[in-house]
Amino acid sequence: MKGTYDIVKDTPRFRAVEKAIHTLARLFNLEEIRTPHFEASELFHRSVGEETDIVGKETYDFFDRGGRKITLRPEGTAGVVRSYIENKLHAEAKNPQKYYYYGSMFRYERPQKGRTREFRQFGIEIFGSKDPSVDVEIIACAVLFLRMLKITDFAVHINSLGGEESKKNYEKALKEHIRPHLETLCADCNRRFEKNPLRILDCKKDTEHDALQNAPHPIDALTEEDREHFESVREILQSMDIDHIVDHRLVRGLDYYTHTVFEIKDTLEALGSQDTLCGGGRYDYLVENLGGPPTPAAGFSFGIERLLLTLEALEFTPKRAPLHLYLLSIGEKAKKKTPALAHKLRLQGVTTETDLVGRGIKAQFKQSEHTAARFVGIVGDAELEKGIVTLKDQNTGTEEEVAFENIAATIAEKIKQDRRDCDTCPERKGE
């Protein structure tokens, strides 16, 4: 299917990222929340916004057999907020509440580098505090996540839209500024002018247009209170040595954002034109708009596939743990005994492969190479008689005769020394 792909060769890298997610969650004391992959279409229309591109042309919508209008989730926040309300999580004593999620999202777009129709996001949401420290915690969490993955080539872009009043002020100022230039702006911008003036700032076509270059800045329309909020966010970020760029054009493509919005962009140029690794911000009215009690909140989400592209560019390639043993049989008698022997060894934790094709001796040796087994165990008539296996250490090329019942222990003893070199550990090679 267009825009989908199978995760086969990339599984180790996926696992490394997933492991980092769960570790990060512990560091920030986040609780995992898993919500459905589809929701009532209405939910996304009301939260993300009817006029946004995501809802306007990118959702997977369908009617189920009961005539309900269903949408495959295009983002994670709406579902989490719905769940927060339905499960009355706001009624719990502890506040703020911090959640994280990880899973597939779906958007009907033309695929390209860093963009597929089914893609995975990891995100966090913090409910119940309007304090600037939450805005900061979100950003710090995202930055820490990248650090954990040893990704250092990124830039944090930040802006503030302010609360309801500030947003209205700004839209008014923006429309006044744009109105005289409407004729020279692209068709999209003209449409946006009426539907969603904020989105004009995101236009890439008219990015050099004077009207946009000189557009008023959202932060200049902030109320005194909202301005202070933004200043505190920046101050705390600075005190944490988190470099950030105030990007006056950053408005985000979802309608629910208020106050702080941010994006983290890859600067390694590993991603082509889809260079946003993470996006997020504050959404103080969303819970209320979806029927919950007034609850300020903030969150972000990462595009996992883009993270993987970055890791790939950094040549971060975790490897599978090597196979312990390839059990090779010579002769019909031995061939019959091999499965039982392998079974016993696996029960003892020895990762074991045997010939399943009926290969000759030479071919089995070749096969043992392909499996990259550390040891080759040879079983033939001679061994069967003595109740032993000829165990060959592929690292040294030496052979020794080991009794059946001692194989597991012998292997365990031998690999003890190089266990520290275990290359399944997520830490970067050579560090």
Add this chain to the structure above:
RNA sequence: GCGGCUGUGGCGAAGAGGUCAACGCACCGGAUUGUGGCUCCGGCAUUCGAGGGUUCAAAUCCCUUCAGUCGCCCCA
């Protein structure tokens, strides 16, 4: 939704109208039926994404279609 590029064996890749579709890697068999990694010998695409057309003749030209990829848009 729009635009560019690509599509030859498991992979990479020659081939630009004319007998059998190079080559490299991988794979399989043998030289060597209890020891692999080297070497040597042999095998491995009735077919060039699919369908149609032009032609005496098409992987090569034309049309259609599908797939992949990159970009625009938008975003993660």
